[in-house]
Amino acid sequence: MTRYFTEDGRNIPVTVIEAGPCVVTQVKTVESDGYSAIQLGFDDVKPRRSTRSLIAHDAKAGSAPKRVHFEFRCDGDDEAAEYEVGQVLTVAALEGLLYVDVAGTSKGKGFQGVMKRHHFRGLEASHGVQRAHRSPGSIGGGGINLGTGPKIKKGRRMAGHMGNERVTVRSLDVVSIDTERNLLIVKGPVPGPVTGILQIKTPSRLYKPKAKAQAAAAKG
Amino acid sequence: MSQLKDRQAILNSVVADQLKKDHELPMMSVGDTIDVHYRIIEGTKERIQVFQGVYIARNHSGINETITVRRIVANEGVERIFPLHSPRLAKIEVVRRGDARRAKLYYLRDRIGKSRRLRDQRRGLQHVEAWEAGHADRVAASKAGQDSAEAAPPTGDE
Numbered sequence A: 001m002t003r004y005f006t007e008d009g010r011n012i013p014v015t016v017i018e019a020g021p022c023v024v025t026q027v028k029t030v031e032s033d034g035y036s037a038i039q040l041g042f043d044d045v046k047p048r049r050s051t052r053s054l055i056a057h058d059a060k061a062g063s064a065p066k067r068v069h070f071e072f073r074c075d076g077d078d079e080a081a082e083y084e085v086g087q088v089l090t091v092a093a094l095e096g097l098l099y100v101d102v103a104g105t106s107k108g109k110g111f112q113g114v115m116k117r118h119h120f121r122g123l124e125a126s127h128g129v130q131r132a133h134r135s136p137g138s139i140g141g142g143g144i145n146l147g148t149g150p151k152i153k154k155g156r157r158m159a160g161h162m163g164n165e166r167v168t169v170r171s172l173d174v175v176s177i178d179t180e181r182n183l184l185i186v187k188g189p190v191p192g193p194v195t196g197i198l199q200i201k202t203p204s205r206l207y208k209p210k211a212k213a214q215a216a217a218a219k220g
Numbered sequence B: 001m002s003q004l005k006d007r008q009a010i011l012n013s014v015v016a017d018q019l020k021k022d023h024e025l026p027m028m029s030v031g032d033t034i035d036v037h038y039r040i041i042e043g044t045k046e047r048i049q050v051f052q053g054v055y056i057a058r059n060h061s062g063i064n065e066t067i068t069v070r071r072i073v074a075n076e077g078v079e080r081i082f083p084l085h086s087p088r089l090a091k092i093e094v095v096r097r098g099d100a101r102r103a104k105l106y107y108l109r110d111r112i113g114k115s116r117r118l119r120d121q122r123r124g125l126q127h128v129e130a131w132e133a134g135h136a137d138r139v140a141a142s143k144a145g146q147d148s149a150e151a152a153p154p155t156g157d158e
Helices: A052-060 A076-080 A114-118 A207-220 B004-018 B106-110 B126-151
Strands: A003-005 A009-018 A024-026 A037-044 A068-071 A098-106 A111-112 A160-162 A168-179 A183-187 A198-201 B031-042 B047-061 B067-074 B076-083 B091-095
Touching: A003 B004, A024 A052, A024 A068, A068 A098, A068 A198, A098 A183, A114 A160, A183 B004, A207 B106, A207 B126, B031 B067, B031 B076, B047 B106
Parallel strands: none
Antiparallel strands: A003 A009, A009 A183, A024 A037, A037 A068, A098 A168, A098 A198, A111 A160, A168 A183, B031 B047, B031 B091, B047 B067, B067 B076
């Protein structure tokens, strides 16, 4: 991440994303695969780091072997038909968008307690609390939904593995787009490590103030 | 996936045009007393506030670079941290050169009275001359760079 100063001096925290070029490596249709989607390949890789089947798969699209392949679902075959195998998508496809959704795999945090994982407040520091300052407290007396019985209710939040899961950040502001170098600059952080792979999509559902701003921008 | 150094180069190039050029900043070092002219925006009006104090620290690098300026207001120490490359930082003027032997002058926070003041930097010393010459070169280079950039699109504002 870095920062970006607007002309009036406001300071925006931004993330620079290398967005593309992506090659359409496969177009899936209802007839052939049971659903509609396009598969994109990103980032060249040495052939010896790929597999023979993948190399051939990418070669069908006329492309060098790619490190990452990812599928994006389409609304029916009509939308999928807009793309053809071998087509190259760049960040220019995102031009004109005010907001994007960004999805990726978050950084793994390992096995974490409830205070970090679920923001529980823990127990008190004193008043007789010993060795349990960060514990979750009571997890219920059982009774699957009532509170009396032999089992703990399903879904009870407890300590466990945290992070390393798919996270989507919705409605990120697009600060600028650099079509020359295929850079997308968005406001705020995105999931995952610096070298993480992200999926960038048109926003599925904007937060209300942003939806209003977009409607206003579309008008004027 | 780009290599680490490439990624850093990309990040630097993204913010490169936002950095203040050498000729936009005075020759200054930690220990100097400086005037910081900072744009204050109130509603639609804009005015410039001057904050004078001792330049006690410089932190971070690139676009994140900040300077810490300390002054005494009504017997109370006040420190302000300015983002050096912010467009709101209109100008910096050096009022007095101070002699500092370390990069962070946090020890000034514990000083009271006259001992708070730093010695004036002795002029004519070899390192000062070398420093001034180096700065003059950088200013000339950065000015030349800007002039040529302005010559291409005639609408450059300076």
